[in-house]
Amino acid sequence: MSSASGDAARPRTPATNDETTTTDKPADPAARPPRGGMFGSLRVRNYRLFFMGSMVSNTGTWMQRVAQDWLVLQITNSSTAVGITTALQFLPMLLFGLYGGVIADRCNKRMLLLITQASMGLVGAGLAVVTLAGQVHVWHVYLAATLLGLITVLDNPARQTFVSEMVGQGAIRNAVSLNAANFQTARMIGPAVAGIVMGAAGAGWAMAVNAISFVGPLTGLLLMHSRDLQPGPKASRGKGQLREGMSYVRQHPELIWPIVLVGFIGTFGFNFPVILPAFASKVFHTGATQFGLLNTAMAIGSLVGALLAARRRTSRMRMVVFTAVAFGALEALSALSPSYWIFFAVLIVVGALGLSTNTMSNQTVQIGADPAMRGRVMGLYMLVFAGGTPIGSPIIGWVTETWGARVGLAVCGLISLLAAATIGMILARVAGLRLKVQLGNGGRIVALVPREGAERSDRVAAAF
Template sequence: MSTGSGADSAPAPNSHDDTVSDDATATSPGPAPAVAAGPAATPRKGTFSSLRIRNYRLFATGQMVSNTGTWMQRIAQDWLVLSLTGSSTAVGITTALQFLPMLLFGLYGGVIADRFAKRKLLLFTQSAMGVTGLALAALTLSGQVQVWHVYLVAFVLGLVTVLDNPARQAFVSEMVGQDELRNAVSLNSANFQSARLIGPAVAGVLITAFGSGWAFLLNGLSFIAPLTGLLMMRTAELHKVDRVPRSKGQLREGLRYVSGRPDLIWPIVLVGFIGTFGFNFPIWLTAFVHHVYHQGAGTYSLFNGLMAAGSLIGALLAARRASSRLRLVVGAAMLFGVLEIAAALAPSFWIFAMLLVLIGTVGLTINVTANSSIQMATDPAMRGRVMSLFMMVFVGGTPLGAPLVGWITDTFGPRIGFMAGGAVSLAAAVLIGLILARVGGLRLKIDLRRGRRHLAFVPRDPATEPSGERDLTPAA
């Protein structure tokens, strides 16, 4: 969840008028323009620097509790559907229904987030999410649950998420301001992944001992924590962001803004491909547990916990970085695809398990780096719409990818399904990396001599830039 002072009311340093990404310095062909000397490197801050802010501490504490409940419900929901149907495709359909509203209505959620007070929106959305958990708990504990009930609850949860996601993403800058934004985005991910370590473990115990219903009940009750945190915030300490008045064409305005910014559009396209085809872990992990290793819910929780441990490492490393580089997003996406292919071919249980840790680290690096670089490069008045587009392509592609990946997994086996997701992620990363280099007038230089930088992007025409090297980094 997230809110914003005077720093946020001015255009962001990377607003469209005065900043061009080093990755994508031109939208038309031709020599790369010379790059002016930038400001001194941003000093490295403490890993937990944004937690000094009271409102953000309240937010983070509430989110830690509700995120733990959310992960409990995710594990219980996937396992319940697999138990009711025995089908990976059914798990994929459940995932697809939960994210279908984001695909259909995600951009409108961003428009609403820019128009209204985000704290009030979050009070509504967090309450509604708690109700969905309690409803599924009542159905399951009463013994009346059927798979269509799970489908319906997943779809309703997705509708609420359409508002919750952009409001929560944009609210961060209102709580911490521009200076701490990158750190707070990284800590949000660390928070989520820490809960991912606890939630699946608790869910595994509850499912094995008592059934899925108790996990749903605890998730519903967990939303009391973020609601309490929101109500306790000091609204006078939030950074002021002028709300966008209602007018025609706001959705088209947001799309035009993004389409004219290569440093925004191409990272969004990349995370769209990876989110659609590379992040279908509920399908793959349930299939590996059930059909490859012939284990139960405890092993499924273990696999999720290992991925969470890797993701937590990735989030904490991201919190220490002083900048968010687009070349890091592209490189991590390539490595992510390679690791998924390697995991699909893993010859033993423990090699597969250890690769999940690495996949978690690299996957989180992609998400946090893309998220923070896009937020830092966006005008605050556009942030809700831009972040809704980011979330729409990242999770909204799941309704398209999950059923397809589920069908491949059911038809050709878990290993082929996992390998297919990794191959698409790798191909997308390579293609978009080449596009960013071309748009920026760059080429890859390889120098294997000792003491030299072995890989670097340099201008196609070295005369345009005496230094001979440039970073794939958005100015922030």
């Protein structure tokens, strides 16, 4: 069992594992930390296989989401039923997300991903079969959503922490950013393909394509060279590991505050599925096509944000805070957009800032966490980020329905802005820094400088 003390945060030599490493062969050059550049991690063969497989399955997953919601609406003619389906898929993460991180720390992550990806494919295939057979009922969709949510509890922390095993500690930032770009690209492609397939053959065939898409990641995982992976130490089985992980995060402010920031933004700032339909129909009085374009604007901006984050060699916490402040401020201001196309253009920038905040926070937490604790830390990260959706969405939905879409969006942005500014001040104080504004000869100078006589955390000061 690893220690939760400050010593646990220091880098450790990866443990040798018979299943994943060989010590009598030199590592493939491709497994070394890649050179810089936006797509540097793709030079690593194992990560390249993972990336391509993920692109296929992510596209299928977005097809499944569109087909699933459409199918529920056809069966029940109820938007509430669609909301229940979404809630059932997120609820397991809210309830069991931390336990998923504990299991990820104990297991061979590659093997765990093989199991979770195969299980997701089987669930998708089962739903496709009953749909194509004309025997589908809404409880089938509810059951499939719940099963997928339970599998995701294990898949998310394993997927997040497996990145460092493929590319090494030095390339985590780039690989995390490319994962986000991968997901956002699929977000643009998947719904469009789903629309074509559903229009031509029905929702069942879109679900069938999703089930087949899991062949991509399974093939990639099986083709990887085990000797080139860099596994971290596994946590031994024992009592109190969940409590140990929580204690570890509490003792490291450079981890807990980025997680808190992502929690606020995930719970309140990312409520666009609630806000955008109201803007399209009630503010700008447009139809389904224009509503779809607003989602496309968000996806384009998110992709741009992920690619820009991939170019960065470093991402200090002050940059995370600054980007989060900019995201909240612009989101609030976008509520005042006087026309549809101005709103469309602003959403691209909002999407880029939001995705950059999330990606850089993910990078900061993964790099700052001890490898033996990384699964539990990322389990908490995903719990806070995704688990807040069932909480924030009803609140923002009520605000939007009561006072209108503009007020709802402004509230989302202002809460994000306030949270980011407050957390920024807390981190600066913990780091023993203060903001200095000097008007001088060369113009205005704004800088963070040490506070005289202030106690500080060296770890936070180094990261901030």
